[in-house]
Every structure is written in structure tokens, then in C-alpha cells.
Amino acid sequence: xxxxxxxxxxxxxxxxxxxxxxxxxxxxxxxxxxxxxxxxxxxxxxxxxxxxxxxxxxxxxxxxxxxxxxxxxxxxxxxxxxxxxxxxxxxxxxxxxxxxxxxxxxxxxxxxxxxxxxxxxxxxxxxxxxxxxxxxxxxxxxxxxxxxxxxxxxxxxxxxxxxxxxxxxxxxxxxxxxxxxxxxxxxxxxxxxxxxxxxxxxxxxxxxxxxxxxxxxxxxxxxxxxxxxxxxxxxxxxxxxxxxxxxxxxxxxxxxxxxxxxxxxxxxxxxxxxxxxxxxxxxxxxxxxxxxxxxxxxxxxxxxxxxxxxx
Numbered sequence: 001x002x003x004x005x006x007x008x009x010x011x012x013x014x015x016x017x018x019x020x021x022x023x024x025x026x027x028x029x030x031x032x033x034x035x036x037x038x039x040x041x042x043x044x045x046x047x048x049x050x051x052x053x054x055x056x057x058x059x060x061x062x063x064x065x066x067x068x069x070x071x072x073x074x075x076x077x078x079x080x081x082x083x084x085x086x087x088x089x090x091x092x093x094x095x096x097x098x099x100x101x102x103x104x105x106x107x108x109x110x111x112x113x114x115x116x117x118x119x120x121x122x123x124x125x126x127x128x129x130x131x132x133x134x135x136x137x138x139x140x141x142x143x144x145x146x147x148x149x150x151x152x153x154x155x156x157x158x159x160x161x162x163x164x165x166x167x168x169x170x171x172x173x174x175x176x177x178x179x180x181x182x183x184x185x186x187x188x189x190x191x192x193x194x195x196x197x198x199x200x201x202x203x204x205x206x207x208x209x210x211x212x213x214x215x216x217x218x219x220x221x222x223x224x225x226x227x228x229x230x231x232x233x234x235x236x237x238x239x240x241x242x243x244x245x246x247x248x249x250x251x252x253x254x255x256x257x258x259x260x261x262x263x264x265x266x267x268x269x270x271x272x273x274x275x276x277x278x279x280x281x282x283x284x285x286x287x288x289x290x291x292x293x294x295x296x297x298x299x300x301x302x303x304x305x306x307x308x309x310x311x
Contacts, residue, residue: 022296025128033122033297037078042071046122050115050265052093053107060142061269061281062111063087071114077291080143080266082113082136084286111286115265123150123259127299129165130219131264136288137172137183137213140274140281142267143290145218147260154246154255158199161246161255162191163227166218168208169273173282183277184212188220188229188237192255194247202244204229204237215293225253262297266290 022031035046042049049066062082064070071080090097091105135143144167149160167187175183189203208216209232221228225241246254266288267273269281 025298028301029298031296032299035295037073037292037294038076039073041073046118047116048119050093051089053089053091053109054093056267056270058270060267061109062113062267063089063109064115065089065112070112071116077293080114080290082111082266082268082286082288084283085112086110087112111268113266113268115263117263118261123261124297125259126222126224127297128219128221129262129297130217131295132215132217132293134215134291135168135171136266136290138282138285138288139170139173139277139279140269141171141288142169142270142273144265146263148263149255150259150261153258154249156195158191159194159246159255163220163260164189165220169276171212173277175277179207184208186231190227190239190244192244192246198247202239206236227256264292
């Protein structure tokens with residue numbers, strides 16, 4: 001039994017934020033987690049803010065900080081802001097500070113930004129995860145909405161998987177072959193296999209509906225053996241068990257049969273945006289801002305009843 005895919009209302013991509021009560025995707029669906037960002041600050045029971053200059057293993061050029069100048073709530077939205085400013089902070093993220101040397105290590109980067117996650121606070125196995133957001137442009141901008149395993153059951157990255165609900169790079173930057181000659185694509189990807197260099201990924205990309213710099217709903221419907229990506233309720237990619245695998249496991253659903261938590265971040269620079277256009281990071285146009293109107297996580301009675309080995 002698979003998750004039903006139900007289109008969202010066409011008005012979900014309106015150019016201004018909207019805070020209507022969440023509507024279930026269909027009968028038998030339940031809202032299991034949400035943040036409408038209607039409070040006065042980021043809810044610490046829902047989110048953890050990163051504090052490191054790790055660069056994500058991608059040579060990204062930002063330090064993530066927990067400062068309000070990099071992430072705060074205003075007018076019913078989460079505001080993630082990347083700034084051009086030199087900053088020194090811990091080299092490693094908290095979960096990699098496994099020695100006194102790593103705990104004491106520091107690094108300096110030329111930009112600051114923010115990364116929020118629900119790690120240790122909320123994780124889900126199957127369901128519909130949808131985020132209404134407005135994304136920044138400019139060469140080197142790399143906003144992402146993605147998921148990581150709550151526990152590395154199958155081993156370290158990427159053996160236990162990664163689900164990229166949404167990535168964009170260099171929005172609005174001129175590029176050959178792009179719609180209207182400018183970068184306008186959203187990327188949906190899964191990572192799996194083993195630890196590098198045995199890691200693998202599959203994915204697809206699609207033009208973001210106009211206005212590219214407006215609000216859109218980015219979502220995945222994740223069922224046992226299938227993951228579907230959509231923008232504003234319109235699916236553009238589905239991946240099935242058989243297209244992914246986990247080194248050393250015969251389970252056809254692995255690694256996407258375990259609970260995953262959610263990550264929201266705005267990176268600057270790194271391998272993907274810099275290699276895509278070969279332009280490095282344009283230091284103009286800062287600060288750059290990612291706006292998140294709301295996050296909804298739904299689960300269905302059907303998915304809850306399905307055994308892990310189904311499909």
C-alpha cells in the first residue's frame with residue numbers, strides 16, 4: 001500500500017505569505033508536526049541551530065551561527081540570512097567533536113548563515129513533508145530543504161541515506177541552456193550506497209514555476225519503496241526501490257526505511273554552486289535571505305499500517 005499523492009491548491013504559490021489552517025492531503029491523513037512560525041522567536045523545542053564552520057564537507061564558505069542576525073522569526077516567517085562578514089567559530093559540528101582536539105578546533109570563513117534541524121527533537125518514517133519558502137538568488141547561493149537519518153543504522157553518510165527535498169543554486173544567474181537564459185531549477189535528489197567513495201546519488205531537476213523568486217511549496221511524498229517530489233502540488237520526479245541500495249544490505253527498502261529528521265539551511269559557495277557555473281561566489285548582493293512561511297509533516301493511516309518490508 002503506497003501513500004496517496006494529492007495535489008495542493010493552486011494558490012499555494014502566491015507571492016505573499018499566507019497562514020490558512022493546514023488542509024490534509026486527503027482522507028486518512030494527519031498533521032503530525034508543524035511550525036507556522038507565528039511566535040516571537042525560533043522554537044527551541046522544535047529546532048536546533050548549528051554553530052560551526054565545517055562547510056558541510058563541500059568546501060562551503062560560511063560559518064553557521066545561532067545568532068538572530070542569521071536566523072530569526074518575523075511577521076510569521078522564519079528568516080535565514082547569509083551575510084558577507086568574516087567569522088570565526090568551531091571547525092566541527094557538534095556530532096563530529098569526538099576528541100578534545102576537534103572540540104577545541106576553530107576556523108574562519110568569509111560569510112555567515114544559519115542551519116536549523118529537528119535532529120533529536122522530531123523524525124519521521126514515511127509521510128508527506130512540505131515547506132512553503134521563498135529562495136534567494138545570486139552566484140554561490142545554495143539554499144536547501146533536506147532530510148538525514150535519525151540514526152546511522154546502515155553506517156555513516158551516505159550508507160544511511162539522505163533525501164534532498166529541494167536544492168537550488170545560483171538562482172537568477174545567467175547560464176547557457178536555462179529557461180530565459182537564467183538559472184531557475186530546483187533539484188530533488190537521494191544519496192545512498194556506502195561511505196565515500198562508495199556513495200551514490202540519483203535525482204532530477206525541474207524549472208521553478210514563475211515567479212522563480214516567489215513563494216512555492218516544495219514537498220516529498222515518501223512511501224515504502226517510493227519517493228515523489230513536487231512543487232506547488234505538481235509532481236516532477238519519482239524514485240522507486242531498485243533505484244537505490246545500501247552497501248552490505250539485502251533489504252530493497254534500505255536505507256529509506258528508517259526515521260529521518262528535517263534540515264533547513266542557506267549555504268554560500270561550495271562544490272555544487274561553484275562548479276555549476278564556474279563563477280565562484282559573487283560577493284555582491286548581500287545579505288541574501290531565505291524565507292520559510294511554514295513547515296508541515298503529514299502521515300497517512302495507510303502508510304502507518306504498512307510493514308517496513310512491504311512493496
